[in-house]
Amino acid sequence: MLTEAPRAPAGQGRKTATRVLVEHHEVLRALIRHLRETPRSQPGRRRALTGELFDELWMHERIEEGIFYPALRDVTPALAAAWSEHRQLSDQLAALVRADPRTGRFDRELDVLHDVLESHAHLDEERQMFPEIERFADEELLAELGDRLQARLGRLRSSRRVRAVLRLQRALLRRTARPGRPAA
Ligand SMILES: [Fe+2]
Numbered sequence: 001m002l003t004e005a006p007r008a009p010a011g012q013g014r015k016t017a018t019r020v021l022v023e024h025h026e027v028l029r030a031l032i033r034h035l036r037e038t039p040r041s042q043p044g045r046r047r048a049l050t051g052e053l054f055d056e057l058w059m060h061e062r063i064e065e066g067i068f069y070p071a072l073r074d075v076t077p078a079l080a081a082a083w084s085e086h087r088q089l090s091d092q093l094a095a096l097v098r099a100d101p102r103t104g105r106f107d108r109e110l111d112v113l114h115d116v117l118e119s120h121a122h123l124d125e126e127r128q129m130f131p132e133i134e135r136f137a138d139e140e141l142l143a144e145l146g147d148r149l150q151a152r153l154g155r156l157r158s159s160r161r162v163r164a165v166l167r168l169q170r171a172l173l174r175r176t177a178r179p180g181r182p183a184a
């Protein structure tokens, strides 16, 4: 396990937990945007971006469920629904991975994923849960959680074992996919 960097006091260039998560939401949004801009005629590029989105969303859920949600369980009641919304997101992500990137079905699954992500990340987290947490949680706690979220995300991203497991998960999902017909 890597050693975490020494911590400056809260407010001295450190990111709060909510800032770290909002920035990671932006990473997810950018990937969806790139996917939407990539035409069906580039299935390889679509597949690569879908893989990146799969990994980043998986990591996002891990750091929220492993660090953020448990630490703030008593601060906001909005957390209760968040877990089931993550399951919904994972299911929709699986549907996207299974879809043939040359088909209209892929576009439809991507649209649904976009809507499910915005409903959770924007409406439930950024508009409701995060402001509530920022109002009631201690500033030092939020900075400390921000450090931990960034450190965990960095470790997950650089872990060859995690990358291998995620690659395997994607391959298994694709294997259970029904063959799609390329759109005209
Ligand atoms: Fe979440």
Ligand SMILES: [Fe+2]
Pocket: 021, 025, 060, 064, 121, 125
């Ligand atoms: Fe989130």
